[in-house]
Amino acid sequence: MTRIAYYRVSTGDQSVEAQRQALGGGFDREFADEGISGATPAATRPAFAKLLSYVREGDTIYVYALDRLGRDALDVQATVRRLLDMGVTVDVRGLGPIGGRGVGEIIVAVLAQISDIERQRIKERCESGRMAAKASLAATGRTHRGKASLGRPKAADAAEVATWRRENSASIPATMAQFGISRATVARYCASA
Incomplete structure (x- = not known):
């Protein structure tokens, strides 16, 4: 029985260190995908693909939160189901171990749906902000945040x-x-x- 940790952060300027500290260490093996969106299917992420090749029946995978496995509800459910079918337990911090069939799968399904909804809300908030910035820029010459243009500010004149x-x-x-x-x-x- 191997204790395996999986970490993921969405952008290159983020670090998995907070997740590592929260999980407490003591793992036999660790895998980390850094700078990879949760919208990317788990099996196609480099570190997670290696994890899938490495993991064996009886192993336990520890994750900081269910959304570290992904933000797409169907992908998270399929990933967890695949691991459970392999005889692997998934231990989510604050949720505990999910193994076998039954209640664990229901919890995963609900939490995966919540992650998916949050991803949609993030997209909506971003789009709303872009629309407000464009409207303000057209009306006043400045975005709603006071910038002279959309996107990153110029490095210099x-x-x-x-x-x-x-x-x-x-x-x-x-x-x-x-x-x-x-x-x-x-x-x-x-x-x-």
Whole structure:
């Protein structure tokens, strides 16, 4: 009986360390998918695919929360059912071990549906925010958050960078240092001027 931990975070700037600490350690093996959305089917994630190859009957997989397995209700249910059919127990922090058939499957089904609903709500909130930003930008020239454009703000003013570089006969590295911008940004800003 092997104790296996599975961690997942959706973006590259997040860390699985909080999940690792919450689960408490002491695992025989750990698998982590970092920077992979919960909307990606579990079996196609690199670390989870390795976990599926590694796991054996009698093993227990520990996860921080059911949504770490995925946000799509059907995929979560299929993943848990696949593990249960292999004779593997899934232990969800705060929920406890889910093994065999019956009540555990009902709990997984309900929680998977909640995860799926939350994913839809996140998409709706994002779309609502984009629509509000576009409407405000069209009406006032600024988004509802006060930004001058949609998306990420510009690293610097392109005309100012090009003018400074030309007036100072500055190299690309000197211009990078002056404005705190990347080589590609300097090249792009100066090529368009």
